Amino acid sequence: MAGNSGGSFGDIILHHVTNDPSHIYFPIHILGMDLSITKHVILLWVVAAVTIFMATWGTRRYRKNPSATPKGLSHLYEILMNFIRDDIVKNNIGKKDGKFWVPLITTYFIFILTANILGLIPLFEFIPGGSNTVTGNFAVTVALASITFFAIIVAGTMKHGFFQYWKNMVPPNIPFPVLFILIPIEIMGMFIRPVALTLRLGANMTAGHIGMVAIFGLPIILNMFGVGVVSVMLNIGIYFLEIIVSLVQAYVFTLLSAVFIGMAIHPEH
Amino acid sequence: MEGLAFFGAAFGAGLAVIGAGLGIGKIFASAAEATARQPEAANEIRSTVNLPLFLLEGVTIIALVVCILAVVL
Numbered sequence: 572m573a574g575n576s577g578g579s580f581g582d583i584i585l586h587h588v589t590n591d592p593s594h595i596y597f598p599i600h601i602l603g604m605d606l607s608i609t610k611h612v613i614l615l616w617v618v619a620a621v622t623i624f625m626a627t628w629g630t631r632r633y634r635k636n637p638s639a640t641p642k643g644l645s646h647l648y649e650i651l652m653n654f655i656r657d658d659i660v661k662n663n664i665g666k667k668d669g670k671f672w673v674p675l676i677t678t679y680f681i682f683i684l685t686a687n688i689l690g691l692i693p694l695f696e697f698i699p700g701g702s703n704t705v706t707g708n709f710a711v712t713v714a715l716a717s718i719t720f721f722a723i724i725v726a727g728t729m730k731h732g733f734f735q736y737w738k739n740m741v742p743p744n745i746p747f748p749v750l751f752i753l754i755p756i757e758i759m760g761m762f763i764r765p766v767a768l769t770l771r772l773g774a775n776m777t778a779g780h781i782g783m784v785a786i787f788g789l790p791i792i793l794n795m796f797g798v799g800v801v802s803v804m805l806n807i808g809i810y811f812l813e814i815i816v817s818l819v820q821a822y823v824f825t826l827l828s829a830v831f832i833g834m835a836i837h838p839e840h
Numbered sequence: 841m842e843g844l845a846f847f848g849a850a851f852g853a854g855l856a857v858i859g860a861g862l863g864i865g866k867i868f869a870s871a872a873e874a875t876a877r878q879p880e881a882a883n884e885i886r887s888t889v890n891l892p893l894f895l896l897e898g899v900t901i902i903a904l905v906v907c908i909l910a911v912v913l
Binding site for chain 2: 658662766768770771775778823827830
């Protein structure tokens, strides 16, 4: 986008939707890796703090009495846990095997949802250093998807044992020459799944913001300030669409992780 | 020559969106038909529809990202 005739505007858009590498709060370099504290690192801590605080506050009644009636924030957590356990985990992993994976799947959902919603709060835009959608940063989504990648392998290994899990990758009783095609495809599929998870979440969260900034830039590009009224009205609509996208993407990431873990636990026969 | 790259990227993005639109339309048309024929299976149909829909969406987004990369790189 940068470098063509509209280069300066492309740069403005990119600045608003990515982590600005030039604005570093505290530089850290370990073993040649750049682990500097940027805006997204700080926002990740904010997301972690909000998630931990709300979860401990919302479930404090159940620690004293496991069968307490829900009240206030615990209603939300009761609905959320029921939804994830019954609709996502039980349907895709299974009742018995799923019990172990409910905490991981729930953490995915709450973390991604909190990060997505945090990216929609315009107030955080005033902190210097780029966009405020943590999940729009591909480094974050790569980290989340690699957790899924290892969870798939761990799930299969726990259920079937190490060697049986790798044997389960191809269906039994197929002609020998087919293996030469099937094994590379299965190995590719193993890596494509987390890549698809990464791109889906990151691109969806970034795309909405690119669209919003581009529409806000219309009056500047066209040099007609009356267009600003239209672009604000359009962006209000897109903002509500973004709320739906945040919810759907959190659900999609969670559901697909559960489906992939379930596929490792229940191989095809 | 650079203009050709932009044209290719925009054209590819359009093609990807056409394919995704057709696919999503087909999925939901069949889902609506199935629900109308058998309303008591609505929940099951909905959960069956979700997974191919999201996989389709993922493929489309990968195609769009490749188109963007053709412009940026």
